[in-house]
Amino acid sequence: xxxxxxxxxxxxxxxxxxxxxxxxxxxxxxxxxxxxxxxxxxxxxxxxxxxxxxxxxxxxxxxxxxxxxxxxxxxxxxxxxxxxxxxxxxxxxxxxxxxxxxxxxxxxxxxxxxxxxxxxxxxxxxxxxxxxxxxxxxxxxxxxxxxxxxxxxxxxxxxxxxxxxxxxxxxxxxxxxxxxxxxxxxxxxxxxxxxxxxxxxxxxxxxxxxxxxxxxxxxxxxxxxxxxxxxxxxxxxxxxxxxxxxxxxxxxxxxxxxxxxxxxxxxxxxxxxxxxxxxxxxxxxxxxxxxxxxxxxxxxxxxxxxxxxxxxxxxxxxxxxxxxxxxxxxxxxxxxxxxxxxxxxxxxxxxxxxxxxxxxxxxxxxxxxxxxxxxxxxxxxxxxxxxxxxxxxxxxxxxxxxxxxxxxx
Amino acid sequence: xxxxxxxxxxxxxxxxxxxxxxxxxxxxxxxxxxxxxxxxxxxxxxxxxxxxxxxxxxxxxxxxxxxxxxxxxxxxxxxxxxxxxxxxxxxxxxxxxxxxxxxxxxxxxxxxxxxxxxxxxxxxxxxxxxxxxxxxxxxxxxxxxxxxxxxxxxxxxxxxxxxxxxxxxxxxxxxxxxxxxxxxxxxxxxxxxxxxxxxxxxxxxxxxxxxxxxxxxxxxxxxxxxxxxxxxxxxxxxxxxxxxxxxxxxxxxxxxxxxxxxxxxxxxxxxxxxxxxxxxxxxxxxxxxxxxxxxxxxxxxxxxxxxxxxxxxxxxxxxxxxxxxxxxxxxxxxxxxxxxxxxxxxxxxxxxxxxxxxxxxxxxxxxxxxxxxxxxxxxxxxxxxxxxxxxxxxxxxxxxxxxxxxxxxx
Numbered sequence: 144x145x146x147x148x149x150x151x152x153x154x155x156x157x158x159x160x161x162x163x164x165x166x167x168x169x170x171x172x173x174x175x176x177x178x179x180x181x182x183x184x185x186x187x188x189x190x191x192x193x194x195x196x197x198x199x200x201x202x203x204x205x206x207x208x209x210x211x212x213x214x215x216x217x218x219x220x221x222x223x224x225x226x227x228x229x230x231x232x233x234x235x236x237x238x239x240x241x242x243x244x245x246x247x248x249x250x251x252x253x254x255x256x257x258x259x260x261x262x263x264x265x266x267x268x269x270x271x272x273x274x275x276x277x278x279x280x281x282x283x284x285x286x287x288x289x290x291x292x293x294x295x296x297x298x299x300x301x302x303x304x305x306x307x308x309x310x311x312x313x314x315x316x317x318x319x320x321x322x323x324x325x326x327x328x329x330x331x332x333x334x335x336x337x338x339x340x341x342x343x344x345x346x347x348x349x350x351x352x353x354x355x356x357x358x359x360x361x362x363x364x365x366x367x368x369x370x371x372x373x374x375x376x377x378x379x380x381x382x383x384x385x386x387x388x389x390x391x392x393x394x395x396x397x398x399x400x401x402x403x404x405x406x407x408x409x410x411x412x413x414x415x416x417x418x419x420x421x422x423x424x425x426x427x428x429x430x431x432x433x434x435x436x437x438x439x440x441x442x443x444x445x446x447x448x449x450x451x452x453x454x455x456x457x458x459x460x461x462x463x464x465x466x467x468x469x470x471x472x473x474x475x476x477x478x479x480x481x482x483x484x485x486x487x488x489x490x491x492x493x494x495x496x497x498x499x500x501x502x503x504x505x506x507x508x509x510x511x512x513x514x515x516x517x518x519x520x521x522x523x524x525x526x527x528x529x530x531x532x533x534x535x536x537x538x539x540x541x542x543x544x545x546x547x548x549x550x551x552x
Numbered sequence: 553x554x555x556x557x558x559x560x561x562x563x564x565x566x567x568x569x570x571x572x573x574x575x576x577x578x579x580x581x582x583x584x585x586x587x588x589x590x591x592x593x594x595x596x597x598x599x600x601x602x603x604x605x606x607x608x609x610x611x612x613x614x615x616x617x618x619x620x621x622x623x624x625x626x627x628x629x630x631x632x633x634x635x636x637x638x639x640x641x642x643x644x645x646x647x648x649x650x651x652x653x654x655x656x657x658x659x660x661x662x663x664x665x666x667x668x669x670x671x672x673x674x675x676x677x678x679x680x681x682x683x684x685x686x687x688x689x690x691x692x693x694x695x696x697x698x699x700x701x702x703x704x705x706x707x708x709x710x711x712x713x714x715x716x717x718x719x720x721x722x723x724x725x726x727x728x729x730x731x732x733x734x735x736x737x738x739x740x741x742x743x744x745x746x747x748x749x750x751x752x753x754x755x756x757x758x759x760x761x762x763x764x765x766x767x768x769x770x771x772x773x774x775x776x777x778x779x780x781x782x783x784x785x786x787x788x789x790x791x792x793x794x795x796x797x798x799x800x801x802x803x804x805x806x807x808x809x810x811x812x813x814x815x816x817x818x819x820x821x822x823x824x825x826x827x828x829x830x831x832x833x834x835x836x837x838x839x840x841x842x843x844x845x846x847x848x849x850x851x852x853x854x855x856x857x858x859x860x861x862x863x864x865x866x867x868x869x870x871x872x873x874x875x876x877x878x879x880x881x882x883x884x885x886x887x888x889x890x891x892x893x894x895x896x897x898x899x900x901x902x903x904x905x906x907x908x909x910x911x912x913x914x915x916x917x918x919x920x921x922x923x924x925x926x927x928x929x930x931x932x933x934x935x936x937x938x939x940x941x942x943x944x945x946x947x948x949x950x951x952x953x954x955x956x957x958x959x960x961x962x
Contacts, residue, residue: 182751183754350956546580
């Protein structure tokens with residue numbers, strides 16, 4: 144993540160220094176940045192150095208210090224103390240944490256650092272995914288928030304969403320809730336079936352379990368464990384890591400990063416969560432999924448959503464439970480994690496490449512969506528009730544093609 | 553123009569999308585563009601009298617022909633609409649516009665839907681390069697040649713070099729400007745890509761030579777995209793303006809057009825122009841025809857140009873052919889910052905084919921829509937301040953078919 148984030152700054156023409164434990168590591172980061180930018184010329188903007196030899200000078204000169212050490216509170220605190228000693232007053236300090244308490248990281252730091260500190264959650268790979276979360280803590284100076292927001296938008300081309308300093312912020316809270324719920328359902332319904340049912344036709348570039356394999360089971364565990372321990376919302380049970388995943392993680396199954404052991408998928412084989420074993424299995428794509436894909440293929444996105452809403456079958460009921468559960472949970476975070484529905488929708492669109500909850504609610508019709516949530520025993524978010532009452536739409540991004548979120552075959 | 557032609561507006565799909573990865577048939581792209589245009593302009597299916605599609609090679613890229621018929625898939629209310637598809641390589645979109653505007657001028661129809669479309673990411677770059685070769689004289693210029701078009705437009709640069717001298721640093725600057733402009737355009741394919749003049753100037757493993765003097769950064773993109781616009785007669789435009797609360801004089805108008813064809817083989821073009829000041833005299837003629845028809849006596853009356861930068865050399869050619877400099881001195885307009893976004897006569901504020909993307913059959917329609925948006929102060933983040941007159945140049949083949957439009961408002 145460090146090199147990827149650094150590339151985003153250098154690509155904007157900002158002189159950047161990559162610091163790492165060793166010079167080799169920093170050089171590797173610079174090479175990675177060249178590869179991401181597909182340009183050797185970017186290296187001219189990137190200096191490299193080590194934590195031992197170059198930290199004080201580089202941090203001392205910087206207008207913005209971007210800390211991207213491992214996701215560990217104690218480690219981050221140690222580095223923050225070092226930064227605090229040598230940074231110039233007034234410089235902005237950001238952490239790339241995807242879930243730790245932003246205020247907690249700088250709890251022991253100077254007043255000036257705390258005022259100039261905020262969380263900056265970029266999504267991988269940041270040179271492609273432009274969504275980012277800007278997470279001030281209670282003590283961040285409003286001018287620092289505004290200036291960083293402007294830098295991210297105007298120079299770095301980011302789509303910025305401001306969120307509260309709550310566990311996993313908005314994107315990962317909402318996204319990993321759905322991913323984990325599908326992982327839970329895999330135990331009952333099978334990996335192949337549930338992943339095909341909640342596949343790209345439901346409004347995501349990658350199906351849920353393929354996504355968990357892609358991000359890594361260890362990362363998934365860290366995020367949902369943090370959420371399960373530190374939140375208490377209406378979907379709390381969906382955040383509990385399935386026991387089979389916990390066991391397999393201990394045995395070294397981390398998804399794509401451990402290709403020999405795999406995750407939900409391993410080569411041509413599929414995990415059976417009950418036996419913890421893998422077998423070659425051809426899972427037929429559920430008929431409802433096939434029909435929705437066919438509708439998306441010819442651009443009839445509303446027809447596909449109608450199929451999900453109106454079909455009377457166990458497949459459709461299960462799909463509604465998960466997809467409407469996502470709509471309910473995402474819009475339910477308004478007022479807690481984000482200010483407006485547009486914020487959580489924007490981070491799901493620009494950070495996850497998922498159909499935003501507000502867009503799905505609009506396609507269903509806000510009033511009809513309220514009734515469906517009720518019928519499915521899902522919480523009805525006040526923001527949805529309000530849209531239904533006023534007859535307003537929730538998703539309003541004229542520069543974004545809604546069709547890009549729906550995948551055919 | 554014998555009768556006024558109004559441009560009511562339209563819609564461009566996001567050129568960064570990969571419709572094959574989305575699992576989409578070409579009809580999905582056409583449908584999104586048509587529905588987007590209807591929504592933005594409030595033109596209803598019942599208002600539309602005729603539909604024209606510009607497309608280069610859907611039969612090759614998608615195994616689908618007869619694209620005119622696919623316009624009807626956008627809305628049941630379009631059933632029965634007379635439609636046609638037009639092909640002139642990368643100028644296909646402009647040819648569709650010419651056909652639609654001619655019909656309106658002839659008084660045959662009052663409201664025409666014109667859609668340009670190309671889905672290109674269905675095949676590898678090498679196979680796509682082979683398909684594009686059919687826009688040249690395939691057997692003589694493209695068969696068995698890897699990436700024939702970069703090589704042909706490399707030769708255009710070589711011809712400039714031979715006649716007048718040409719420095720690659722000026723081509724690199726053209727590339728960097730287009731990429732920089734694309735960053736302002738939220739529908740441009742390369743809006744998130746890294747680019748700098750430094751990178752465009754140097755040959756490296758990430759910026760290899762594709763053919764002759766043409767490197768990767770000198771090339772336009774392989775793009776999936778569709779653009780739909782509505783053209784209308786004065787009769788329809790008046791009703792429409794009233795209905796949508798606009799003043800007729802604030803609606804963009806097609807002020808002039810130019811359309812010329814040169815011999816298809818590049819060597820024949822160069823042989824023909826050997827003793828002439830302009831390297832592509834038929835392109836020059838298409839430009840002067842359009843300016844003359846629009847009543848423009850001096851190119852500086854234009855506020856901007858959307859030109860066909862399929863390669864940096866084609867934009868280099870456009871600069872002197874439009875008359876921004878004397879023949880062979882395009883470099884001066886580049887060095888003086890004339891063509892920059894904030895320059896005296898900005899070229900490609902959208903990012904052009906290099907930055908915004910080049911879905912071949914859609915490009916001419918995209919250029920016209922961008923020009924119409926510019927002159928109506930609705931180009932958003934890439935608005936050229938106060939623009940009232942814009943020109944487009946769309947080229948098919950190696951400078952073979954040249955189409956020019958002048959767009960303005962009162």
